[in-house]
Amino acid sequence: MRYKASLIFIALAGLYSTCVFSLENVEVEKIIQSCEYKNPGSDQRSILTIELIDKDGNQRKNVYRRFWKNHMGEGGVADKMVLFTEFPPDAKGTGFMRWGYAAGEKKMADQWLYLPHLRKVRRVSVRDPGDSFLGSDLTYGDIEDRSIVDDDYNLLRTDVKNGIELYQVEIKPKEEGALYSKKISWYKKGSTWESCVRVKTDYYDRQGNILKKQKLTWQKVSEAWVWDRVVVENVQTDHKSIFTIKDVSVNVGVSSRIFTERALKKGM
Numbered sequence: 312m313r314y315k316a317s318l319i320f321i322a323l324a325g326l327y328s329t330c331v332f333s334l335e336n337v338e339v340e341k342i343i344q345s346c347e348y349k350n351p352g353s354d355q356r357s358i359l360t361i362e363l364i365d366k367d368g369n370q371r372k373n374v375y376r377r378f379w380k381n382h383m384g385e386g387g388v389a390d391k392m393v394l395f396t397e398f399p400p401d402a403k404g405t406g407f408m409r410w411g412y413a414a415g416e417k418k419m420a421d422q423w424l425y426l427p428h429l430r431k432v433r434r435v436s437v438r439d440p441g442d443s444f445l446g447s448d449l450t451y452g453d454i455e456d457r458s459i460v461d462d463d464y465n466l467l468r469t470d471v472k473n474g475i476e477l478y479q480v481e482i483k484p485k486e487e488g489a490l491y492s493k494k495i496s497w498y499k500k501g502s503t504w505e506s507c508v509r510v511k512t513d514y515y516d517r518q519g520n521i522l523k524k525q526k527l528t529w530q531k532v533s534e535a536w537v538w539d540r541v542v543v544e545n546v547q548t549d550h551k552s553i554f555t556i557k558d559v560s561v562n563v564g565v566s567s568r569i570f571t572e573r574a575l576k577k578g579m
């Protein structure tokens with residue numbers, strides 16, 4: 312089963328659903344199914360770095376050991392993820408756990424935070440999908456599982472540069488009160504559809520003004536697609552977030568015991 316590469320960086324999840332497109336949009340169907348929904352593997356182990364840069368150039372960096380497991384919608388769960396803080400030193404030992412749910416559940420993720428100085432795990436509730444995730448320019452809504460049938464798609468442009476095909480697609484949510492009025496994504500296809508990935512997305516606010524820009528690069532590890540670097544820039548606030556992932560291992564048999572409050576306290 313393929314999963315949606317929508318940053319994707321925390322969950323890399325998004326259950327694949329069959330969608331019927333009109334005949335004139337058959338190319339859009341192929342693009343979205345091949346380029347947006349990728350195989351992330353059954354589990355991942357990696358080092359995640361998040362850099363936050365404000366409009367004055369002030370920078371804050373956090374480094375995490377990251378564990379992720381694909382649950383493929385079993386029991387309504389899309390995926391589980393744990394972050395153990397390695398840097399900065401005064402935050403070392405802090406743990407964050409997230410259980411994401413399949414799009415069909417229509418349910419926000421469950422989250423837990425462990426603060427070593429308090430020696431206590433507390434539940435972190437998400438009241439607004441527009442809230443910032445870990446202080447970054449991504450929101451909780453950005454990393455939630457989203458089905459292919461939740462949006463309408465329109466192919467805006469096709470280019471070929473140096474033998475590489477590029478597709479520009481407009482994506483509009485079907486639901487009322489969505490975080491964005493639309494997104495415009497660019498997909499890059501190599502010699503085969505299997506190599507096609509999303510490389511850029513512009514997000515437009517509810518008033519139709521551009522809000523933020525996202526650029527992505529990818530790596531392939533053991534037949535799984537894992538993003539390599541993601542840059543998200545809020546053009547309205549001049550704030551930027553840079554996500555990088557390294558030392559990636561895929562399909563290594565990450566234990567389900569890691570995704571528990573007990574493991575969050577121990578820090579693995």
